[in-house]
Amino acid sequence: MLIRFEVSNFRSIRDRVEFSMVAVDRERAAARAVSGLGESLLTVAGIFGPNASGKSSVLGAMAHLRRAVAESFPAREEASLMQPFTLPRDGARVGEFVVEMTVAGVRFEYRVTLESGQVQYEGLFHYPERKRRRLFERRGSELTLARGLGTLAVARDLLAPQVLVLSIARQVGPSLVGDFAEELLSIQVWNASDDGYAAECWREAGGAAIALALMKLVDPDVDEILVDQPAAAEGSSGVAIVRRGSGRSMVCEVVDESGGVRRWFSVVPSVVAALTSGAVVVADDLDAGIHPLVVAELVRVFGDRVANPKGAQLVFASARTGLLNQLNRDEVWFTEKSEEGVTRLGSLAEFAGERVRKSENVERSYLAGRFGALPEVGGMARELGSVVDV
Template identity: 25%
Template structure:
């Protein structure tokens, strides 16, 4: 379970910003909102099931997803994929001389196996500068290890982190110690790697749909996940009654005619020789409006972009709910009707469907989600609404609506946001010089 994420000197984040899933000490007029959207980890800690992040275009919403994605991928892969001569693909904040020669900062705090862990590192393009791991119980916080390359210091807790002993020399300057220890079957390290692996970062813009399609097809090998996904798609009123997936042999004939023959030949040579055909079933009616059978449609050719996105994401969403994952989705609402976006968020806020307290963090422009009059009640608490905004120097600030003390429960959040009360909106020019002939 994600508690907190911090990042600094990375992409548009100059100073360290903090994103938190900790529930604030607030009470909503709608008590069901507090009961459904918040869950207790223990007596001291309550976390949020969902959070929405709003902001103008290019304000840093996507960069927050990229920051967590970088940390996740570097933790998982730095030991097994990094060669000693490889550069680390991290990009510092480029709009200030203050940050040019400083490392980027990443830290995640999360709840795992009934303990709270705080893990982080500072990294430049050529080396891991610092790295640390702490855990805390109800009484105090313990340091498991601390690594500082500049001071040539490496402290390992011999009692609580024995798995890290004698592995210092096996850690490359451009690899993370936590990843190295996990490679040598360290129990704590392996569990932390698994936590990051189970925290998914997804782009809803469509640029990675082919990858999500492959993931969904793989997950569909489980009859349970396939059944759940089809039921979700049916419940979202897409008129689809079933989905059939078949393996077909790749040939020149079933490649698009727009592709040149030479390119088709190259594709055939480089592929496995098979592709998956995805067909949706729709009810077919006679002149009396009676169902007489089903008509099959090719998903890629005949269905809408929104329907395809829901298919690609359905198994990922349900997998997160079933296995208590953290899901970060950039542009969740892209290509989706507001009611469908609303229902997906409701699933994660639900006690019935989210019994294991999976967490959904999503970046969005859909202000309808802030309007209770459209859906009959509020969807999100104030601490579930976050904003990104750039200052005059191009650096992103990150803040929560819960930080505003003067907001009443019945304030029109959608209208106030659009009017600029909370910031995080674009400042539009007057188009004075647009289409000028001078």
Template identity: 25%
Template structure:
């Protein structure tokens, strides 16, 4: 489970910001927390981010995405290949400084702290600590790219470092690849259990693949979709044979892209929904593209949603509310709060503009976060719990009135002509 994430000097984030999933002493909504997640520490199951357009909500989530993606592909980095990191661009010193990422999480009953700083050229610093007996123990520390400190399995880690690591690779990824268990366990959580959905373009295919490979997910996607979109009776998949060898697009592709296309499957899958004809039991087939945008988005979300709840992973979703009715968004969020459904203590972090969800009947105050653009155009991140808010306060009304910041301020003097 995720306990805390921090980022600095990345996109619109200049100064260090921290998203903490540690629950406060508030005793409301006990189903919204994971009790005694780490000794006497309670951890939140969900967190929601609000803020004006261009305030940095998405960039906070993109920072989590960068950490997860760079970890996943780091061991494949060729010598000298650029790291695709973007520092804060509106401050000259930031352009010449590394971007920093830190994460605290728990897996297999042990808390870990991991972090690194990078430029486009190389990894500057990196560390991995764990707390097997409640006390911090160093697995490795890395400074100035090539200076390492090992306190566990020194010979093995030194051998991995000397043979396989390079300036643009994360040591945790390389050590995990070479089956160093103290790196493998935290790497596996970071690589497999931290799932970030910034762009939603491939979700329909993802849900389809999950339905095909997992009968339990297949049944529940159909059941949930029928519950929400009452006139859908079933989902159908059909495969269409395609021949790409004579496709005119081939002449525009480079050698590698052409090879990948020719080696790919010659079958495309099509998704259809089945509806009952009026006053009849006869089923009529519709292509999924004929459904509403909301239905298509819901279908795409349901696969990863169910998988995360089944596995206890941490799901990060940007702009969850787009194309979804407020009640439907609330329904999806509250699946994570339902202890009978979320038995593995999965977590959800998402951004939204839907102020209907700013409701203390849904969230605790420590679950609600805001991003605001500061005077230097960088992103600030803070929690509603930082304000003296009464438990019966109308949060949505207060937010729209500007009591908590993080709303757009429209300048006067508009010139229409």
């Protein structure tokens, strides 16, 4: 499970921001206790804020780190490990990623520091019996390994300025390092522009009862999902929906469905993979073109112990404020831009301390401007009237 994530110098993020899945209100059923951690973790968290405030940058940083671990070896020099802050900042070229996750109930901490796209520092630690122990540390081209990780010594010969040790560890046999790498790579990444209804995304999910149940949320008449169908026309995805009603069935290509159905169809494989394995889903613009009741039901699924017995986590970005009252205060995060164009990220649970009551109508308070992170729309009609030639 994801514990927390930090990033600096990435897209609209200049200074360090931290995102956490540690529960503040631990007494409720939605908070999952992790005995080896001494904390309870959330299974749902949403990031809200104006357009262009940096929601996508926060989630994109998680996706970027995952991709770097997957691809930096053997891609070597072709890999790009940085997407630095996009506005001037006194020539700063250093960025950092930090992620903490549990593997089999044990806390792991991974850190990467980059300068000009090259790895300056990389380290992995774990906390058996809650004591911090080093698995490896890498400073430039110097690699130090814990005892028992002799098989990873080959990494010394494979290191390059843009190659991560964690990426190499996946290739050299089983170890605690490799286990953590696979946990990180199990994160399911989705955004509204994904062409996720292609056949390869559905080969594993297509026969799952949960996939069909999720599709019925948007269309109760869906009876079956067909994968690897012969292409009926150019541009066909090879995936089709079977609808049954009035004693007959109808096969419909997914590419011919509405935009909302296609988007939902594309997110379902990630949700199925997460719920069946206890993984993390990172979903940008989760509610784009999808009915709010469907999105609300998906949030409930991840928070329900029966529907989500393995503790899968949903981390999403949304501009739809109606979801705010469905979430607990520690499940809500806000982004906003400073005057310098820098993304700031904050938790509602930390806003003004205990004055954010559990019973508060968060949506109403947010729209009233109490928490900031609102678009500046006042006076737009007057401004447009001054520039439109009538």
